[in-house]
Amino acid sequence: MSDTSPHHTHFARLLEEAANLPAIPTSVVAPEKPDALAGALLGADHGLIDPILIGDMSKIEAVAGDLGVDISAYRSIDVPNHDAAAAKGVALVHEGAAKAVMKGHLHTDVLLRHVVKREGGLRIGRRLSHVFVTDVPGSERLVLITDGAINVLPDLTTKADTTQNAIDLARTLGVEVPHVAILSAVESVTEAVPSTLDAAEIVARAKAGEISGGIVEGPLSMDIAVDQAAAQGKGLSSVVAGRADVMVVPNLEAGNMFAKALTHYAGAEKAGIVMGAAVPIILTSRSDGKMARLASCAVAALYEAHKDSLS
Numbered sequence: 085m086s087d088t089s090p091h092h093t094h095f096a097r098l099l100e101e102a103a104n105l106p107a108i109p110t111s112v113v114a115p116e117k118p119d120a121l122a123g124a125l126l127g128a129d130h131g132l133i134d135p136i137l138i139g140d141m142s143k144i145e146a147v148a149g150d151l152g153v154d155i156s157a158y159r160s161i162d163v164p165n166h167d168a169a170a171a172k173g174v175a176l177v178h179e180g181a182a183k184a185v186m187k188g189h190l191h192t193d194v195l196l197r198h199v200v201k202r203e204g205g206l207r208i209g210r211r212l213s214h215v216f217v218t219d220v221p222g223s224e225r226l227v228l229i230t231d232g233a234i235n236v237l238p239d240l241t242t243k244a245d246t247t248q249n250a251i252d253l254a255r256t257l258g259v260e261v262p263h264v265a266i267l268s269a270v271e272s273v274t275e276a277v278p279s280t281l282d283a284a285e286i287v288a289r290a291k292a293g294e295i296s297g298g299i300v301e302g303p304l305s306m307d308i309a310v311d312q313a314a315a316q317g318k319g320l321s322s323v324v325a326g327r328a329d330v331m332v333v334p335n336l337e338a339g340n341m342f343a344k345a346l347t348h349y350a351g352a353e354k355a356g357i358v359m360g361a362a363v364p365i366i367l368t369s370r371s372d373g374k375m376a377r378l379a380s381c382a383v384a385a386l387y388e389a390h391k392d393s394l395s
Contacts, residue, residue, distance in 0.1 A: 091221040092353050095379045098257065099130070102382035105389050107134040108183045110366070110381075111173030113195055114139040114166050115188035119370050121147050121155075124186060126374060127381035128158070136161065136182060139169045166190040170198045174206060177363050184384045186366040196234070199361050206361040211235070213246035214367060215253055216343040217355040217383050227346075228254055228262075228330045232339025233367065234358065243282055243332065244289055249359035250330045251298040256390040257383065264290075265309035265328035266302025267338070271320060273303065279334035286332070297394070298330065299323055306331075355379035357387070364388055 110133040115121040121144065127133040137144055137155065141162040148155045163169040170190065176182040185206075187195050199206045214233035217226055230250045235242050247264060254262035266283035273280045283302030290300035301324040307314040312326030333339035346352035353375045358365035364384040368377050 091351060092219040092375065094219040094223075094226045095353055095355075095375060095382070098382045098386060099132075099378060101258075102385040102389075103131050105385050107131050108385050108388050109134045109136060109181060110184040110186050110384075111136050111138055111176045111182040112186045113173040113188050114169045114190040116140060116143040116147060117189035117370075118147055118151055119372075120188035121153075122151060123368060123372075123377035124188070125151075125153060125155070126377055127186075130378060130381070132378070132381040132385050133184065133186070134158075135186070136173075136176060138163055138173050138176075139166075139188065140164060166194050167198075170195045171204075174198045175204065177206060178204065182363070183388050184364050184366060185361075186381075186384075187368070192233075192367065195365075196358070199358075199365065206363060208360065208362055210249065210360040211238075211242045211245040212358055212360040213238075213242070213249045215250050215357050215359055216339070217253070217257070217357065217379065218343060218346055218352045219354075219379070220346055220350050220352040225327070225329055226254075226257060226259070227328070229339050229343050230330065230332055232333065232336055232341075232343050233356065234336070236336045238335065240282055240285055243286055244295055245360060247286055247290070247300065247330070247332050248295050248297075250332065251295070252391070252394050253357065253359055253383070253387055254329050255297055255394060256387045259329050262298040262329040263324040263327050264298045264300040264302075264330040264332060265304040265324050266300065266332045267306060267309065268303035268334060269305060271303055271305055271308060271318065277303075279303065282334070301325075302332070304328075353379060355383045357383050359387075 216229040268279040280303040309328040315325035
């Protein structure tokens with residue numbers, strides 16, 4: 085595809101695989117700014133999503149005019165405000181009309197409030213969590229980073245759900261048995277570093293079968309997660325060392341900075357997906373380029389196509 089880069093071979097693979105699937109009908113909530121509408125239409129042009137445009141249609145049509153695009157072929161629903169648009173986007177999932185939700189130009193908390201509401205929401209019994217799916221040039225594998233966008237200071241229950249959500253996503257992207265690193269600053273469990281205590285508990289829950297589908301180790305420092313030689317140098321025996329598919333960070337700040345550092349210093353591209361709901365929620369940033377938007381649509385399509393195989 086013309087929007088792929090020779091440096092991002094993993095995303096090129098995802099795009100190719102997703103393009104062979106039926107486009108997933110997607111509630112696009114409030115695409116009332118150029119970046120939001122263009123991202124949805126880009127996914128449609130590549131056969132990844134079939135967008136249902138929900139929001140103030142006078143604004144959406146004005147944006148389409150500014151972009152010089154024709155949106156008459158797409159289903160549209162005129163809704164006067166963002167709260168009502170988010171409610172409608174979620175309702176379409178219950179009606180069977182949509183199999184994914186895409187955030188447009190509205191506050192994330194407005195959209196997620198309707199996703200998590202008890203009556204008419206999209207809860208599946210887990211906490212929501214965000215996953216950055218990153219393609220780092222030269223890396224042998226995709227790297228999933230979670231959670232860098234939703235849960236600021238996650239408790240143990242949230243971290244356990246976050247870990248399971250990421251394992252599930254990795255498996256639908258072709259990772260048969262994801263290797264998961266529960267990150268901290270050090271590898272030893274110490275009360276002086278609370279995230280090491282959480283990491284040990286998450287590993288214990290995985291060993292007890294409460295988290296399944298992957299190999300979970302922690303606490304692991306970043307160098308060990310990405311470099312097996314670092315583990316050997318520290319005398320640490322680790323299956324995950326040097327081959328982590330999933331990085332579970334201690335808090336939102338760590339995940340957000342980690343993902344953005346990969347983007348700006350290592351030339352990575354990143355997709356953004358919210359997991360833990362009945363359908364994938366495509367969550368991109370206004371600063372994201374074409375590849376990030378396309379990859380986010382591809383990840384959503386692949387998850388939706390393969391999620392039934394997880395059980």
